[in-house]
Amino acid sequence: MLRNTKTRYGWAAILLHWLIALVFIGQFALGLVMVRIASQRTSFELIQLHKSFGFLLLGLVLVRIGWRLGSKSPELPEEVGEMERRAAPAVHLLLYAAQVAVPLSGWALVSVSVLEIPSMPFNLFVMPHLPLGVSEQAENFWIVGHQWLAYAGMALVALHVLAALRHHFWLRDKVLVRMIAPSLGRGGGQE
Amino acid sequence: MFVKRLGLAAFLAATSVVGSAWAVALSDAAGRYAISKNGSSIRFVIGKAGGGGLNGAFGRFEGTIRIDGGDIGRSRVDLTIYPESVGTGEGRIDAFLRSDAVFDVANSRQITFRSTSVQRTGDKSAVVTGQLTARGNTSTEKFAVELQGMNGGQIRFHVSGKVLRSRYQMDVGTPLYSNIVAFDMQFTGRRG
Numbered sequence: 001m002l003r004n005t006k007t008r009y010g011w012a013a014i015l016l017h018w019l020i021a022l023v024f025i026g027q028f029a030l031g032l033v034m035v036r037i038a039s040q041r042t043s044f045e046l047i048q049l050h051k052s053f054g055f056l057l058l059g060l061v062l063v064r065i066g067w068r069l070g071s072k073s074p075e076l077p078e079e080v081g082e083m084e085r086r087a088a089p090a091v092h093l094l095l096y097a098a099q100v101a102v103p104l105s106g107w108a109l110v111s112v113s114v115l116e117i118p119s120m121p122f123n124l125f126v127m128p129h130l131p132l133g134v135s136e137q138a139e140n141f142w143i144v145g146h147q148w149l150a151y152a153g154m155a156l157v158a159l160h161v162l163a164a165l166r167h168h169f170w171l172r173d174k175v176l177v178r179m180i181a182p183s184l185g186r187g188g189g190q191e
Numbered sequence: 192m193f194v195k196r197l198g199l200a201a202f203l204a205a206t207s208v209v210g211s212a213w214a215v216a217l218s219d220a221a222g223r224y225a226i227s228k229n230g231s232s233i234r235f236v237i238g239k240a241g242g243g244g245l246n247g248a249f250g251r252f253e254g255t256i257r258i259d260g261g262d263i264g265r266s267r268v269d270l271t272i273y274p275e276s277v278g279t280g281e282g283r284i285d286a287f288l289r290s291d292a293v294f295d296v297a298n299s300r301q302i303t304f305r306s307t308s309v310q311r312t313g314d315k316s317a318v319v320t321g322q323l324t325a326r327g328n329t330s331t332e333k334f335a336v337e338l339q340g341m342n343g344g345q346i347r348f349h350v351s352g353k354v355l356r357s358r359y360q361m362d363v364g365t366p367l368y369s370n371i372v373a374f375d376m377q378f379t380g381r382r383g
Contacts, residue, residue: 041292041363048367114281118240120367126241 221260224380
């Protein structure tokens with residue numbers, strides 16, 4: 001089952017969800033390590049890897065947004081309260097926004113940097129810089145912006161994870177497991 | 192009219208003297224020369240993916256050039272570069288180049304070139320082959336040398352050559368930055 005139904009996620013949405021989760025959290029950890037490492041050579045190489053995965057993340061998120069817009073979203077179980085019913089899409093929207101904004105701000109950062117280091121995702125092709133003015137002030141602005149957007153994104157991820165765990169362990173519904181495999185979402189209502 | 196002709200003759204005489212002073216063949220330049228900081232430069236450029244390049248220069252270097260008038264092939268060039276003096280116009284890049292990522296100046300304070308052979312390629316040109324040592328790695332490199340002129344006790348050379356940085360454990364950033372470092376050097380030597 002590739003596509004979503006009214007109650008279940010299809011494999012496309014599930015794979016994109018976990019792949020993006022893995023890359024987003026991995027990127028956060030890599031971002032923290034790469035600027036703290038003593039060896040400048042290793043640091044440089046990790047930064048290039050961080051840039052590569054950043055472009056990959058941006059591509060995956062755009063595919064996921066396209067997929068989401070083009071397919072139905074499974075409904076929440078009937079037992080879910082009104083407040084959560086309203087909060088969930090808002091958090092999801094913010095998560096999508098963060099997933100786009102964090103890599104975009106990183107792209108802006110490398111584009112305005114006075115170091116003018118090219119970007120070459122996974123050494124495959126040259127990714128052009130965004131048409132932004134190069135300056136030290138702009139670089140400092142995007143360094144701070146990229147960091148805070150990443151922290152905000154991780155806070156949203158934490159909120160999202162806590163909500164999923166609440167559904168699984170507290171409410172004992174299929175909201176979490178239906179994002180693991182389509183077959184696990186069976187019995188969640190009319191399809 | 193006579194004054195005009197005299198003026199023209201004097202001008203032509205003067206320019207021919209200046210021209211002959213700088214127009215000199217390698218064999219005429221025999222002697223030992225110390226590379227002078229004034230009038231000398233070592234510049235390099237490393238190509239960047241997508242166009243452009245990283246331009247830099249070394250501010251501190253020293254060396255000698257000994258030209259054997261009888262046999263140019265027996266001439267010698269010795270050059271020592273202090274990589275701590277590298278400059279690109281951007282402090283963070285300079286710090287990166289001095290770090291363990293590239294020159295590792297904390298452990299390797301000099302880059303040396305010792306010629307092993309000089310092959311004459313023209314009246315004023317030669318190819319100098321020698322051992323380049325950087326970060327404890329030694330490799331054979333070739334540089335094209337062109338005698339630009341000689342005046343008084345001074346001699347001028349233009350030197351160019353390409354070096355693969357991977358041979359010296361300096362290949363960080365490839366293929367983002369080319370593995371080839373193109374050198375463009377100007378040396379002024381003082382006899383003595």
